[in-house]
Amino acid sequence: MITVTRSIKWRMALWLLISVLGLGALLMLEAWQSSRQAAERAFDAQLAAAALTISEAVQWRDGVPEVIIPPAALQILATSSEERVFYAVLDADGRQLSSNWPQSPVPEALQTRLGESRSTDPVVVDQSSANGRLRLYGREVSSAGWVDQQPVQVWVGHTLSGREQLSGALFRQAVSRFLAMVVLAGVLMALTIRYVLAPLRRLRHQLRLRDADDMRPLEAQVPxxxxxxxxxxxxxxxxxxxxxxxxxxxxxxxxxxxxxxxxxxxxxxxxxxxxxxxxxxxxxxxxxxxxxxxxxxxxxxxxxxxxxRHIQGDSRQTPLELTALVREVALDWAGREQARHHDLGLEPLPPSPVMVVAEDWALRELLGNLLDNALHYTPAGSHISLKMYCEGNEVCLAVQDDGPGVAAEALERLSQPFERGGRQDTEGSGLGLAIVETIAQRLGGRIRITNQVPTGLSVALWLPGDRMAKEQG
Known part of the structure; x- marks a missing residue:
């Protein structure tokens, strides 16, 4: 019974889609992080440039600081995002030298932190304020005066709207490129799947065009x-x-x-x-x-x-006591008319019962055909013996006679239907050994046909160990 499941094409497409979506999720996460980092670097560079420009404008004259914010600093901080920009210049005591902050521009903790760090290390932090979240950039520089040299702190900052807009724009560009890539990959994937499955379609087409009795080998190029x-x-x-x-x-x-x-x-x-x-x-x-x-x-x-040849399965095969079955078959055939002019005997059987898994009728049919063949193809007075013995993990059933035997070149053909070993002087049909061979295949055994010395023929059935089990005790 054939059960139809999803096609290979849809399975491949599904797994490729899952893989693309999984990889896409990772790429989108990485694109989001990269967009934010790129925006941070760009705006932090603006803050650093503005702070440097302001620090160069700080001068001390006669102990009085002079701070003139150059227009270039404000131009550096000006962007199209219209975020609010703040700056402050503080002396060593935290007094404002110049600022556009209305109140407390820089927390004391940040001033202390910048003062304790090395002068070359700026402080960059996000800070909450009344105007929302700010990005602060602070650096400490030494201002040159006529008499002394004192450090000052330069702080610049702006709101985060510009950063968010820039990171969003970068992320949208990455998403659009990714979607375009997915669409292109989907088209290429569909074409690839169609190309890869083309040999299967050609093979299917070739099989459909065949006649019912066309058993020639396939001629096709396949991967x-x-x-x-x-x-x-x-x-x-x-x-x-x-x-x-x-x-x-x-x-x-x-x-x-x-x-x-x-x-x-x-x-x-x-x-x-x-x-x-x-x-x-x-x-x-x-x-x-x-x-x-x-x-x-x-x-x-x-x-x-x-x-x-048409029986399917082994549902009727049950454990049988083989010794008793062989004895019954031998006694039955010994009393028949065909055996009256022959010496039909039964060799000593194994002392303990031997169990095999098979059908009763099949084994009786097999032994009956072996004995019938021996009676038909041997002259009157011939000795015919039925043997049963165990060897290793196998059991053997054999019928032997001292008749004329069969030519060596005909031994391999004896199990074919209507093959009589070149004998046309008997009433046999040539089907007996074909039936025996079929039963042996059904039972998973093997048939061995050999000539006896000096004359005669031996036909033996060997059953494997998985068909045999000796009773214990």
């Missing part, structure tokens, strides 16, 4: 990531092609095998109908009976093989 998928499809097509060929060959062989006895039945019945001799009728009826029995057996084996 390395899709190579395994393409190779898997080719393997699937190869197995389907092989299965189709096997089915066609099986159907043709089955038709031929059924046609022969049916043609014989028709010929025998036609000859009997032309005769008025009751004895001839009796002979014809015996032939019809024998041919019908062989045809019925062939049809039964065909049904068994088809049933085994």
């Amino acid at each position: 390395r990531e899709i190579r395994e998928l393409a190779e898997t499809l080719n393997h699937l097509f190869a197995r389907q092609r092989q299965g189709r060929e096997d089915l066609l060959r099986f159907t043709a062989d089955a038709s031929h095998q059924l046609k022969t006895p049916l043609a014989g039945l028709q010929t025998t019945s036609e000859l009997a109908l032309r005769s008025d001799d009751p004895a001839r009728w009796r002979e014809a009826l015996d032939q019809v009976h024998d041919s019908a029995a062989r045809t019925s057996r062939l049809a039964g084996q065909l049904l068994s093989l088809a049933r085994l």
Whole structure:
């Protein structure tokens, strides 16, 4: 059952979008911090330049300070943001030499802090005032006089509106660039996804155009990531092609095998109908009976093989006591008519019970076909033995005979349907070992067919350890 989930395209787009948004959030945070820092540096540089210009205008004449604020200082502080600008020049005792502050321009703590620092280190702080938040910049300079030299403090400041406007403008520019980048990246991402998924579309188109019976390998150029998928499809097509060929060959062989006895039945019945001799009728009826029995057996084996090849799963496989099953099968076949002219025996079984996980009917069918093959393909008087033994973590079921055996080149073909090892002098159908091979595959085991020394044939089924468990105690 196929369950449809979100497409690969949307998954890639979603994860890329999440990645872009996460990275974008970090970039926006960094852009906001950078915008504020750039605005701070720009306006602090203005304050520093204005303070330096004012400090150069401070002069002492006869112990009387003279401060003339140069227009250049005010021009430096003037911006388009219309923020309020303040300045103050204080002597060493904190007296105002010049100021446009209406009251207490600089807190004493800041004056003390600037006085305790080195003269080359300015003080830059944000300060609350009646006019709102201010940015203060203070530096201490030595003024040259005719008689003495005394330090003075120069303080300049302005409101923060200009900084906020500048940082906001810088941040909006960064956001606009980022959004433009996201849109461009989205377009490129959509084109990239379409380009990357193009091999899948071509592969899908090629598969849709195929006929139902077209099992040829795929011919397409695919990227390395899709190579395994393409190779898997080719393997699937190869197995389907092989299965189709096997089915066609099986159907043709089955038709031929059924046609022969049916043609014989028709010929025998036609000859009997032309005769008025009751004895001839009796002979014809015996032939019809024998041919019908062989045809019925062939049809039964065909049904068994088809049933085994179409059974799915192992839901009916249960633990079975294998020793008792083998004993029952041997006793059953020993009493049948086919075994009357053969020496059919059962080798000593393991002393303790052996449990396997399988279907009862499947194991009986397997052993029955092995014994039936041995009875059909060995001459009267041959010795046939059924063996069961454990070796390591495996259990083996084997049927051995001392018949003529099979040519070495035909051993590998014996498990194919209608393969009779070159023997045409018997009534066998050539399906027995094919059924055995199918059951072995279903049980996860393996079949081993070997010639005996000096003569004879051995067919053994080996079941793996995960199918076997010995009872304890």
